[in-house]
Amino acid sequence: MEGVDHLAHERNKSEFDVDAMKIVWAGSPHAFDVSDRISKLVASDPGFRKDNRSTLSRKELFKNTLRKAAYAWKTIVDLRLSEEEAAKLRFYVDEPAFTDLHWGMFIPAIKGQGTEEQQQKWLPLAYKMQIIGCYAQTELGHGSNVQGLETTATFDPQTDEFIIHSPTLTSSKWWPGGLGKVATHAIAYARLIVGGREHGVNGFIVQLRSLEDHSPLLGITVGDIGMKFGNGAYNTMDNGVLRFDHVRIPRNQMLMRVSQVTCEGKYKQSDVPRQLVYGTMVYVRQTIVADASCALSRAVCIATRYSAVRRQFGSQNGGPETQVIDYKTQQSRLFPLLASAYAFRFIGEWLKWLYADVTQRLQANDFSTLPEAHACTAGLKSLTTTATADGIEECRKLCGGHGYLCSSGLPELFAVYVPACTYEGDNTVLLLQVARFLMKTVSQLGSSKKPVGTIAYMTRVEHLMQCRCGVQRGFAELSVDLVEAAVAHCQLIVVSKFIEKLQQEIPGKGVKQQLEVLCNIYALFLLHKHQGDFLSTGCITPKHAALANDELRSLYSQVRPNAIALVDAFNYTDHYLGSILGCYDGNVYPKLYEAAWKDPLNESVVPDGYHQYIRPLLKQEIRTARL
Numbered sequence: 001m002e003g004v005d006h007l008a009h010e011r012n013k014s015e016f017d018v019d020a021m022k023i024v025w026a027g028s029p030h031a032f033d034v035s036d037r038i039s040k041l042v043a044s045d046p047g048f049r050k051d052n053r054s055t056l057s058r059k060e061l062f063k064n065t066l067r068k069a070a071y072a073w074k075t076i077v078d079l080r081l082s083e084e085e086a087a088k089l090r091f092y093v094d095e096p097a098f099t100d101l102h103w104g105m106f107i108p109a110i111k112g113q114g115t116e117e118q119q120q121k122w123l124p125l126a127y128k129m130q131i132i133g134c135y136a137q138t139e140l141g142h143g144s145n146v147q148g149l150e151t152t153a154t155f156d157p158q159t160d161e162f163i164i165h166s167p168t169l170t171s172s173k174w175w176p177g178g179l180g181k182v183a184t185h186a187i188a189y190a191r192l193i194v195g196g197r198e199h200g201v202n203g204f205i206v207q208l209r210s211l212e213d214h215s216p217l218l219g220i221t222v223g224d225i226g227m228k229f230g231n232g233a234y235n236t237m238d239n240g241v242l243r244f245d246h247v248r249i250p251r252n253q254m255l256m257r258v259s260q261v262t263c264e265g266k267y268k269q270s271d272v273p274r275q276l277v278y279g280t281m282v283y284v285r286q287t288i289v290a291d292a293s294c295a296l297s298r299a300v301c302i303a304t305r306y307s308a309v310r311r312q313f314g315s316q317n318g319g320p321e322t323q324v325i326d327y328k329t330q331q332s333r334l335f336p337l338l339a340s341a342y343a344f345r346f347i348g349e350w351l352k353w354l355y356a357d358v359t360q361r362l363q364a365n366d367f368s369t370l371p372e373a374h375a376c377t378a379g380l381k382s383l384t385t386t387a388t389a390d391g392i393e394e395c396r397k398l399c400g401g402h403g404y405l406c407s408s409g410l411p412e413l414f415a416v417y418v419p420a421c422t423y424e425g426d427n428t429v430l431l432l433q434v435a436r437f438l439m440k441t442v443s444q445l446g447s448s449k450k451p452v453g454t455i456a457y458m459t460r461v462e463h464l465m466q467c468r469c470g471v472q473r474g475f476a477e478l479s480v481d482l483v484e485a486a487v488a489h490c491q492l493i494v495v496s497k498f499i500e501k502l503q504q505e506i507p508g509k510g511v512k513q514q515l516e517v518l519c520n521i522y523a524l525f526l527l528h529k530h531q532g533d534f535l536s537t538g539c540i541t542p543k544h545a546a547l548a549n550d551e552l553r554s555l556y557s558q559v560r561p562n563a564i565a566l567v568d569a570f571n572y573t574d575h576y577l578g579s580i581l582g583c584y585d586g587n588v589y590p591k592l593y594e595a596a597w598k599d600p601l602n603e604s605v606v607p608d609g610y611h612q613y614i615r616p617l618l619k620q621e622i623r624t625a626r627l
């Protein structure tokens with residue numbers, strides 16, 4: 001039935017003020033207002049239609065993305081949207097594009113690693129999109145090992161230029177988004193060579209394509225690396241390959257905040273740490289953490305609404321069957337994900353604060369919190385993206401067979417999201433960085449350097465002092481355990497920050513109580529999942545483990561009447577969700593039925609290929625049967 005809210009009875013059950021929860025989710029009344037306005041603007045504009053992505057060929061898909069990006073830019077300019085509104089527009093347009101790398105990495109790299117002069121020259125062009133940039137770091141042979149990159153940038157004092165060169169096949173740049181077909185410029189990372197001496201990897205602004213006709217400049221070979229996982233999904237992005245054949249660029253196109261090369265060919269290092277060359281990655285990891293809650297909450301919203309619509313078994317005297325959301329097993333898989341979505345929302349907020357704080361300190365030449373910021377961004381990026389990718393897949397399974405249909409929105413969401421476990425640092429490689437930071441902290445326990453911030457708890461964990469000799473046995477040998485320790489450390493941060501959030505004043509009837517329930521679910525579910533570790537280390541007794549389990553069951557019952565309202569609080573439009581199973585009104589079956597008939601395969605009753613392949617088969621069977 002059109003216009004009927006099939007989930008109204010669920011909404012009526014809720015015990016808290018959903019509008020107040022929407023503000024908590026958005027971060028502030030202002031953030032809610034911007035998000036609400038822009039999401040409706042995108043949803044109501046046919047120019048941002050996205051329901052046909054999975055049926056387009058790669059070429060059609062890519063051209064459509066170019067159109068959308070241009071249309072989005074025109075909307076931003078025509079409506080004079082603020083930076084915050086433009087970022088929201090990008091979010092709700094919901095289509096990875098070259099613009100992500102331009103705004104998300106190229107511009108931040110110039111801001112973070114360029115001198116004042118370089119920023120003044122390049123940023124105005126980039127802000128107006130008169131040049132389009134990408135971030136070309138990864139090569140065919142090396143991604144994680146940044147120091148292993150092979151591209152060279154050799155200074156030529158005769159001409160005051162750098163010669164950028166790809167000496168081997170494996171030095172070809174490989175993966176950068178936006179590079180394949182669009183970017184006019186790249187921040188290319190290369191080994192700096194001055195006067196025959198190497199000075200590590202640095203970033204260089206290199207023009208790739210003509211600003212007149214888009215053809216590659218002399219010495220540049222560039223193209224797309226090909227189809228990626230899933231239909232639609234990340235194939236809207238032109239991840240590229242790039243080779244340099246002795247490409248010359250002016251000296252002042254080396255990003256010179258961290259180190260400089262003079263026209264006489266002198267190499268100088270600033271008094272800022274070399275690791276700032278990696279600063280753009282820290283920035284993006286922080287944004288990826290903030291984004292994880294969006295992707296997970298979207299999947300959870302779909303699975304929760306559908307679980308309330310779907311009924312299987314349990315009919316009594318001809319009455320309705322049981323809603324699958326009422327099965328305890330369904331709740332035990334779904335509600336921890338709902339709790340995780342909220343937990344990641346708050347950890348994303350906190351990390352944003354931490355990043356702003358470290359940025360401010362760096363500007364004042366205080367580098368003391370950089371290692372912690374690196375460990376937090378790396379570790380939380382790893383934790384939240386792994387949990388989100390796994391969570392989206394679990395939501396697909398929670399939706400049974402219909403979850404496997406593209407119209408559920410879940411296959412594409414998974415395919416778009418899962419590379420987040422790899423890009424901006426492979427998740428295991430990043431956890432090893434956290435482990436290294438933790439072990440460094442352990443080695444300093446007992447010295448005058450007291451751990452602060454997220455590692456302050458270490459002074460209270462006495463047995464860590466005894467661990468020190470164990471780690472000396474070899475980091476690599478113990479790396480599997482160290483990675484587990486790194487995850488545990490990051491989980492502790494997530495739980496602590498959720499608890500801290502609850503210590504703040506949170507207005508709205510019942511809102512805080514709901515968040516307390518979710519926080520307890522998040523923490524107790526972890527305890528339950530890892531009870532073997534907790535028991536074997538004597539942190540809990542079997543009685544504690546059993547109590548935790550009982551408490552979890554009770555918490556799930558408390559969430560149940562509020563589940564639909566808790567996902568309504570994400571305030572997602574049907575356009576953004578892109579899912580028949582997750583539609584607001586819960587009118588799933590008629591919509592699924594209608595959508596099936598719109599599939600291109602159903603355009604004709606008899607399929608193309610019938611005369612060529614089906615009919616001859618059938619005729620052959622008849623002949624065989626007659627024999």
Ligand SMILES: CCCCCCCC/C=C\CCCCCCCCCCC/C=C/C(=O)SCCNC(=O)CCNC(=O)[C@H](O)C(C)(C)COP(=O)(O)OP(=O)(O)OC[C@H]1O[C@@H](n2cnc3c(N)ncnc32)[C@H](O)[C@@H]1OP(=O)(O)O
Pocket residue numbers: 068069070072073086087089090093095097099100101103104105135137138143144145146147177275276278279281282284287370371374422423424425426429430433436440
């Ligand atoms: C539709 C159109 C709309 C238009 C709308 C327009 C408006 C739009 C507005 C906004 C849109 C914005 C959208 C943004 C979205 C962004 C999308 C992003 C997409 C992502 C695409 C992907 C990009 C990439 O993948 S880029 C490549 C990333 N590569 C990696 O991450 C490589 C991983 N490897 C490393 O990071 C390192 O090599 C390493 C850390 C693993 C090891 O490095 P190494 O040099 O070997 O270092 P090591 O010896 O281990 O350590 C030396 C010491 O340095 C410390 N350290 C390491 N890294 C860092 C760091 N980053 N910061 C600080 N310190 C670091 C390390 O701990 C060591 O310290 P110690 O004290 O010596 O122990």
Ligand SMILES: Cc1cc2nc3c(=O)[nH]c(=O)nc-3n(C[C@H](O)[C@H](O)[C@H](O)COP(=O)(O)OP(=O)(O)OC[C@H]3O[C@@H](n4cnc5c(N)ncnc54)[C@H](O)[C@@H]3O)c2cc1C
Pocket residue numbers: 101135136137138141142143144145174175176177234239419422423424425426427428429432
């Ligand atoms: C969709 C997508 C978009 C991307 N966009 C960009 C971009 O815009 N710009 C850009 O420069 N790059 C980009 N990349 C590249 C990306 O950053 C790298 O792929 C990523 O950093 C992982 O590096 P790798 O491919 O070298 O993996 P590898 O390091 O080869 O990883 C392979 C395996 O080895 C393991 N491994 C590696 N090193 C260690 C170690 N020290 N100890 C233990 N295990 C280890 C890993 O855990 C993994 O299991 C993109 C990648 C993808 C998938």
